[in-house]
Amino acid sequence: MTSKQKLTILAINTRSGVAKASGRPYTIREAQCILEQSKEGASSVVVGVVNLSEELAKDRMPGDYLAEFELAQGGGNDSGKLVPRIVSLTPFGLPKAKPAAGASAV
Secondary structure (H helix, E strand, O other): OEEEEEEEEEEEEEEEEEOOOOOOEEEEEEEEEEEEEEEOOEEEEEEEEEEEOHHHHOOOOOEEEEEEEEEEEEOHHHEOOEEEEEEEEEEOOOOOOOOOOOOOOO
């Protein structure tokens, strides 16, 4: 099961290194975000970071997105914990394209 929330990405920072325990290289893409959510009519704003996959971070610009989250088992320091993971990001609030004049719907 997934949930969707409005997420404002301010910046994406990349950290790389070599894991001390395994000796393997790693790259982490952290999005600095503002998450707007409402529960039972009350709105709240949460500021923080969330990790993005390489595919979601690639060529991603700061802006507003509809983020789809799912729970997944974490790794590293979060090994064994259920952590939220973003599975899709869709631009939020962009106008939809209008059909050209004289074009018919198919």
